[in-house]
Amino acid sequence: MREVLQARAVRLGESAATREEAITRCGQVLVEIGAVAQPYVAAMLERERSVSTYVGEGVAIPHGTSKEHVTRDAICVLRFPGGIDWDGENVVVCVGIAARGDGHVALLAELAEILLDPERARALREATDVDAVMKELT
Template identity: 70%
Template sequence: MRDDLLDPRAVLLHESAPDREAAVRRCGRALADVGAVAEPYVEAMLERERSLSTYVGEGVAIPHGTNASKGDVLRDAICVVRFPGGVDWDGEHVTLCVGIAAKDNGHVPLLAALAEILLDPDRARALREATEVSDVIKELTA
């Protein structure tokens, strides 16, 4: 995965959220805080989540906006938000969210790269259990 997609300030490893909506908001906020998206993108992430769960298995969700929200993406980026206590994701237990912001069709290679990482049990576990920002960056840019 391109190493310019992940700003270290968008790696939050000790978060908590009472529910899925709050977790998605936290991801959107992380992307907005590093200048990757405009404010409306956060609501578009929630809209996407309400229409189709972004849970992908192994305790991981990949929240992202709707196709209509691509104009609110300022630059391609991801955030990694870890919820050590877990979040109920419509009956699933999520501890790691990887939020995506991508212009045009930029989400396709991003999702493919993430899938490759998350399908490797050792790498997925390393991400879920990471406590240092440098570990997350190493795992995602290896």
């Protein structure tokens, strides 16, 4: 995961009133770091309308399906300390994913491994330092 996560894509003091705002913010970070073109953000929102990207442990993994708008594989990690209502679940961390091919499958598997460890999932939810997030995910 080291090759797809950059420190500048980790934002720990975000706020959003809705999951749509949170997903849009994830998409914008992916745009800012040059991983996707702007239309990918709409694809992330469309994907969420069809299937929730909530994965448990206070984490959602929003991603789009329009691979033509992805310039390189990348992830962003946004922490929402106030939490976001995600269809009745409280989400504190959103990990936005951009993948050109099937790279998202490997990324999802790596993230699932982290989330299956309650201590690592807690560390991610409670992180207040970018270096701590980088260490936990790489």
